[in-house]
């Protein structure tokens with residue numbers, strides 16, 4: 001059993017029953033010319049967490065833990081992208097439009113790939129998801145159940161959109177979720193802070209949060 005001092009109280013997990021779930025660390029959100037930037041956001045905020053996510057990933061891999069990566073990626077014919085999602089807001093390029101890294105948020109396009117530093121390796125599961133939550137319209141729950149996973153350690157972007165939605169979906173399905181505080185980021189610092197507070201409020205109503213250094217120290221102890 002691995003135990004870390006987390007918020008609002010200690011979080012314990014068995015490595016064999018826990019997945020490291022890395023949400024949407026894709027070029028489309030993190031690099032210039034992708035979806036995040038077309039919406040008018042400063043992507044450097046998200047780039048800044050890549051080394052931290054990599055440090056946790058390295059420690060997790062060293063212990064032989066199971067890793068799941070998600071990508072927000074739609075079918076090329078957009079049949080799993082509701083028009084309401086595509087038409088929302090006023091981006092310079094919409095989902096499916098061609099940008100500098102290929103078609104925006106479309107599976108198989110360069111922009112939908114996970115950033116090079118965090119690229120999946122053999123044995124890690126990659127889930128393409130059409131929604132914000134990683135459980136919606138994907139095989140994630142079945143894949144986790146098949147492996148006996150009960151706990152999820154979560155990182156990725158963006159904190160208040162796909163990360164928070166996934167943590168709430170996980171909570172409803174009975175998983176114990178921990179969000180790595182400096183392993184997640186938002187284009188809006190105030191939204192990140194509010195999300196961390198909401199997750200751990202009321203006695204971990206959605207889940208726990210903890211800084212990466214505590215998780216890494218516990219993994220390497």
Ligand code: C5J
Pocket residue numbers: 023024029072157158159161162163
């Ligand atoms: C967004 C995500 N922000 N991965 N997607 O649209 O959080």
